């Protein structure tokens with residue numbers, strides 16, 4: 023999971039981590055970092071052809087992000103359930119994005135959508151890329 027710059031700026035790191043811990047996740051590793059453009063582009067490489075890509079990279083490099091490795095039975099699926107829809111307006115009640123997300127882009131958190139994405143994304147975020 024990433025806690026994105028909008029949530030970090032609004033002092034929501036603790037609130038978001040306490041939701042995931044309450045849902046039975048164990049925090050395995052955690053790192054705070056202002057991502058470089060290179061790292062953000064690599065992290066979101068799957069979206070590189072999309073029209074929102076450059077604004078996404080700009081936003082993700084605008085402040086501190088917290089990368090969190092979480093562990094739980096059925097973790098990928100359950101985390102996406104509690105994170106909610108990409109668009110905070112469409113996200114179900116009591117989900118993290120419904121509670122804290124501001125817009126489609128400033129949606130507070132990112133959750134890997136598969137084990138394969140998790141392996142790729144955690145490698146990118148936790149490795150030192152300058």
Ligand code: CMP
Nearest residue numbers: 069074078108126127128129131132133
């Ligand atoms: P996330 O789950 O981090 O994965 C990619 C991000 O791109 C997504 O959350 C949104 O914040 C952003 N995104 C996806 N689609 C759009 C869109 N149509 N317009 C703006 N931002 C988008």
